[in-house]
Amino acid sequence: MGNHAVAVVGGTGPQGKGLALRFARAGHQVVVGSRSAERAQETAVLIQGRAGRNVDVRGLDNRAAVAAADIALLAVPWAGHRELVTDLAPELAGKLVISCVNPLGFDRHGPYGLAVEEGSAAEQAQQLVPGAVVVGAFHHLSAVTLWEEDGLLDHEDVLVCGDDQAAKDRVVDLAATITGRPGIEAGPLRNARQLEPLTAVLIGINRRYKTRSGLAVSGIPA
Structure with missing residues (x-):
């Protein structure tokens, strides 16, 4: 797997910050990426300090961050998701x-999954940006674990x-950044309807x- 330029939209939040750290390492x-370029840069500095070595990380506003990358990861709250993705659609297209x-x-x-008109957040993003290729992944990783633990x-x-095999293959490989082994293919994008609300079960546990x-x-061979 080669190196990528990854924009983490919502990278100042707990999940985004943890994933950004792992990718940088x-x-x-x-x-x-953040609505505030200043907050994004402050988080980039935190990541550099947490990584414990030189890493290639910087902070920009969301629009500039997406434009500077070949992969965009959406790690944003559900509230305002539609508006944010719509606003970033020109930059997300083709990525x-x-x-x-x-x-x-x-x-x-406790927590519970919300009904989404399009079926899931991932499917909503795909409908809002038909020129992009959307893959659902990394839903179930603990933000605290991502940030605080050092090992894989x-x-x-x-x-x-x-729905795009080549795109899924790239994300399956990228998952090894987090776990040390490839991600597991979990079917078409519509299966995000089951994966996203499953997070509520884990929070309850x-x-x-x-x-x-x-x-x-x-049951998956190593």
């Missing part, structure tokens, strides 16, 4: 877009869904058992 060029957005609600019983998360798997749970798929 693996030798990829990382552009942290590989990875969505790890989880449309979740919370009430007194070799006890977890990254599930990858999408974490609360019940005071842990940071993840997913590992058995």
